[in-house]
Amino acid sequence: MDVSSTSLDLTPLESVLPEGCLITDPARTDKYRWDRALDPNAGVPMAVVRATCTADVQAAVSFAAARGIAVVPRGAGTGLSGGASAVTDCIVICTERMRSIEIDPLTRTAVVEPGLLNAEVKRAVAAHGLWYPPDPSSYEICSIGGNVATNAGGLCCVKYGVTTDYVLGMTVVLADGSAVKLGGKRIKDVAGLPLLKLFVGSEGTLGIVTEVILRLLPAPRTPTTLVATFASLDDATRAVLEVTQSMRPSMLEFMDNVSINAVEDVTKMGLDRSAEALLVAQSDEADSTAAAEIIRIESLCEANNAAEVLVAPDAETGEAFVAARRMAIPAVERRGTLLLEDVGVPVPHLGGLVRGIADISRANDVEIAVIAHAGDGNTHPLIVFDPMDADQGRRAQAAYGEIMTLAIGLGGTITGEHGVGRLKRPWLGANIGDDALALNRRIKQALDPAGILNPGSGL
Amino acid sequence: MDVSSTSLDLTPLESVLPEGCLITDPARTDKYRWDRALDPNAGVPMAVVRATCTADVQAAVSFAAARGIAVVPRGAGTGLSGGASAVTDCIVICTERMRSIEIDPLTRTAVVEPGLLNAEVKRAVAAHGLWYPPDPSSYEICSIGGNVATNAGGLCCVKYGVTTDYVLGMTVVLADGSAVKLGGKRIKDVAGLPLLKLFVGSEGTLGIVTEVILRLLPAPRTPTTLVATFASLDDATRAVLEVTQSMRPSMLEFMDNVSINAVEDVTKMGLDRSAEALLVAQSDEADSTAAAEIIRIESLCEANNAAEVLVAPDAETGEAFVAARRMAIPAVERRGTLLLEDVGVPVPHLGGLVRGIADISRANDVEIAVIAHAGDGNTHPLIVFDPMDADQGRRAQAAYGEIMTLAIGLGGTITGEHGVGRLKRPWLGANIGDDALALNRRIKQALDPAGILNPGSGL
Incomplete structure (x- = not known):
């Protein structure tokens, strides 16, 4: 080489x-x-x-x-x-050195280079009373370019959508080195094919985004936070479903027993180590409406046998619980090397998915923690293994594949927000079908006939 | 033939x-x-x-x-x-005979055939306490299939987005007659290229959508409505901009003097015939929050010299003003045959666009009424002409093109929500650029090499 x-x-x-x-x-x-x-x-x-x-x-x-x-x-x-x-x-x-941002408060947009971190975009626009919603757990370290490439999600997506919902325009370098501008500071625009949307989530296989015009919202209200623990996983997933059927919380997150214990090991914040599941829900409605929403979520949790329901008395306490949820990945990472999954299912199958993952964990004798953007049915099973233990590594790999197969069987997806990349590519055909995969490849062939852009990844 | x-x-x-x-x-x-x-x-x-x-x-x-x-x-x-x-x-x-709908309240989705009308979808899901937001003014007569083909918008889009934001899956018949299923009842899904998004708004040039999975929201709250009239167009567009900079009303519509008079001719509801502009704004926040939003819009209108501001005392009165706005197209249609425009600009250029359209109207000696989804910068200039008067018809056609050229010059789009179709195709290259147009055609070539699908339309 x-x-x-x-x-x-x-x-x-x-x-x-x-x-x-x-x-x-x-x-x-x-x-x-x-x-x-x-x-x-x-x-x-x-x-x-x-x-x-x-x-x-x-x-x-x-x-x-x-x-x-x-x-x-x-x-x-x-x-x-x-x-x-x-x-x-x-x-x-x-693109790590391409870090400029130009904020236009009049149109509530920002023109951003791809190397700027998600958190930096959030902070820059917040200074103008504005908000860029998409919030991957990794928002302090991931870049907008990567967010656009993967159509990244996050915690607030359950109410505010994903990256593609905030991209109004872009400059993209195509496989022949030419650069094309798509879209602009226009909120509605249907002139020509929706090519802008085609590039968001294309994982660098069709072009390289070098500038993006982001749509911004007015600053959000301070949310009210509720935490609930459940002795039974089924009760917790049933509570999730009853919430999503009728309401739009601004956050609805899930942690299983393994994640709860991993986070408690690190934070010593007093989480119930015996709980099978913990939910973190937020409402960002105004005052009395938020209170009403939180009371409703509380009663749905209680009706589903929640062991404990706590409404955070203030924003700081609420943020501490969200931070605990965001800490789940690094906390579980202390137990070994992680294979990070990202499977999603229709919300009614969330319980079946989590139970099936527990079966896969037992059958392969590897520890798997599950956290989830529960309101979206998007889970992150974290498969823990010791890279020095070859046999365990193989079992972890087996579990990785079995979890995707399980999700596909439940009408789900092998990736809700991380992308297919190179690791999930072998399962893509089984997920979307050979005909849809062939359609993907026709598009790829049309835009990158020599196949030089990110070969082996994405599709 | x-x-x-x-x-x-x-x-x-x-x-x-x-x-x-x-x-x-x-x-x-x-x-x-x-x-x-x-x-x-x-x-x-x-x-x-x-x-x-x-x-x-x-x-x-x-x-x-x-x-x-x-x-x-x-x-x-x-x-x-x-x-x-x-x-x-x-x-x-x-597809007018393909009219089935299957509603799944658990996942808040509906599987719909393309021939069902938008209003029928709304009514069917409302029976389950659910809501399909996109609401073209023509919602009583337009079909979901056409909505998907054009990525249709409407009045609530300013807060709730357009058709593409509500499409989770589809069955699409390709140019070779094969049918492919894309997406599913999954809220987040990034497996493979975002092909689903590519078909929404492709105007029947890449495939024919025969079934669509729509995402639904919980039923909306009853909105509070405000109507404001302005003696000066500039004041009205400045009020719009000050609202959109900092707030998210659930509706923000505009009518110019010609539209106001055309609607008043029909409704005799007492609209101020001398007003240069009328705004209809709504808030669908809860109770006190809605009241606070409406008070804020009221004060922004007053600060911009509104002649009159009226907060509808009840939902029926509010709905009457929205109905007046929806009636603008048929009301103007009584004055002659219409050439319907659909140009959009970044919101700060809304005033410049409307003033420019008035210049075009004078220069070509044709009446042009302007209504707009003001909060999105998306206007519908209605060019009135007598089809028996060949010279006037030519002047109307000239105005139609000049309005698109004006919008392009203001950083806008030739179509915000109606689509390019056959009538706007000559302006597409000037709008999106020859390079983006070439990219459109590469995608078309990849999916419909013989060019049999809707030739001459869209791209």
């Missing part, structure tokens, strides 16, 4: 890029091989381009296109499906 | 369709030549297939594909851009 990468003359590319953009020293490119999925099959890139602008991305893609070199687009590298793992002899195009 | 249509043997198609599905008698097919755009260039179809199910649509498309015959998909025929005008010797595939 090193032979071919050193044999290729990169000076035509280097000469058109700003100084320091092109990295080839393996000691420096190494960290661009993996995203947080830690794909064991990640390859070795021939170069990493740390682009500073659209033109840099165009230069790199044009160079690659002319030579048939694979391109792996990369945001902050926080992906959980291996969508940014390097391919051997590829050029990684990283 | 009749020669070629009679020369083609339709019996292979007739034999696989239920009795009465295939119509060839010109006396009966004639009404399928036009939609409400009354395209003067509409062709004469060789046949109309009144499909009863997905298999019928597949049979008709397969028959057409094998013979290179053009197919024009048609819903309720209420389109305003000529997207369903017939092409000579085409087969029109009409």
Whole structure:
């Protein structure tokens, strides 16, 4: 591999890029091989381009296109499906240095470069009394470019939708190195095919987004938070279903017994270690309406035999419970290396999914914690394994696949918000059907006939 | 034309369709030549297939594909851009007889066939305490299939989004006659490319949607309504901008002086005929929050020199003002034949757009009424002309094009919610750019290489 990468003359590319953009020293490119999925099959890139602008991305893609070199687009590298793992002899195009933001309060929009972190966008627009809703748990470390590539979700999606609902426009570099602008600061626009929507969630397989126009909302109200614990998993999932049937909470999150204990190990906040399930719900309606919504959720939890229901007396206490939920992944990570799942089902099947995952955990003798954006039916089973224990690693892999097969059987999806990447690709056909997969490939063929954009990932 | 249509043997198609599905008698097919755009260039179809199910649509498309015959998909025929005008010797595939609906309150979804009218969907789900938000002004006569084909909007979109935000799944018949299922009753799903989103708004150029899974919301609260009149257009558009910058009303509609007078002619409800502009705003927040929002809108209107501001004392009065706004198109239609525009701009340019349209009206000596989904920057200039007056017809056509050029110049779109159809196609390249248009055509080429689906329309 090193032979071919050193044999290729990169000076035509280097000469058109700003100084320091092109990295080839393996000691420096190494960290661009993996995203947080830690794909064991990640390859070795021939170069990493740390682009500073659209033109840099165009230069790199044009160079690659002319030579048939694979391109792996990369945001902050926080992906959980291996969508940014390097391919051997590829050029990684990283957008981490493209970090500008221009906020337009009049149109309630922001023009953002892809390298800015989700949290940075939130903070920048908050200074104008505005709000960018999508909030992946990783919002402090993930970038907007990656969010757009995966159509990222989060906790508030149950009421406020996902990334695609907030993208009004973009500049995207296509597989031939040309750049196209789509959309604009227009709220409604149906001129031509909805290409903008096609690129959001395309995981870098159709183009590389170098600028995005985000729609913003007025700042949200401070939410009211409720926490409920249940001795029975079925009671908890039934409570979720009764809430989602008739209400629109601004958050409805779930943690199972393993997650509760992992978080309690770290926080010592006094969570009930015996509970089978914990729900965190929020209402962001105004004053008395929020109170009424929370009372209704409380009564639905109690009607479903909640062991304890606590309405947070103030915003800080409420935020502590949300922080506990957000901490679940790092807390479980202390128990071993994680294989992170992202399966979703229609909400009525949430209980069946969680029970089935427990069966898979037992059958494969691996610990699996389950957290979920319960109101969306989107779960994150966290499969814990010791990377030094080869047999356990194999069992974890087996469980990973069985969970996807289970979700498919329940009318679900193999990925609700993380993307297919490289790790989930073998299950995509079984999920969406061979005919839909063929349709995906016709689109891919139309936009990237040589297949240089993120090969092996997404579809 | 009749020669070629009679020369083609339709019996292979007739034999696989239920009795009465295939119509060839010109006396009966004639009404399928036009939609409400009354395209003067509409062709004469060789046949109309009144499909009863997905298999019928597949049979008709397969028959057409094998013979290179053009197919024009048609819903309720209420389109305003000529997207369903017939092409000579085409087969029109009409979905008006596909009218089933299956409501699933547990997942808050409905599986709907395309021929059901928007209003029928609303009523059916309301019986379960549920709500399908998108509400084109034509909701009593337009079908869900057409709504999906155009990504239809409406009045509530300013807060609740457009059709694409409510489509979770579909069955779509492709150009080769095969049928593919996309999505499902899953709220979040990023497995594979977002093909579902690609078909919503594709105006029948990529496939024919034969079933759609709609996401529903819990029933909305009864809104509170405010009406404000302004002696100055600039004051009115400034009020709109100050509202949208900081608030999310559930409706924010605009009528200009011509529309106000046309509606007053019909309703005699006492509208101020001298007003330059009338705004109708609603809040659907709960109780005191709605009152607070309406007070805030009231004060923003007053700060911008509103001549009169009226908060409707009850829901019926509020609904009467909304009905007046919905009546604007039929009311203006009494003054002559209409060329219906659908241009949108970033909200800060709304004033410039409306003023520019008045200039175009004067310059071309044709009456143009303007109504708008003001909060979205989406306007419907209604160009009035006498079809018997050829010169006036030419001036109306000139104005139609000039309005689109004006909108493009203001960073806007030639169509916010009606679609490009056949009438707006000449302006599409100028609107989205030749590169984006080429990208549209690559997608079209990939999915319909022979170009049989709705040729001449959409892109």
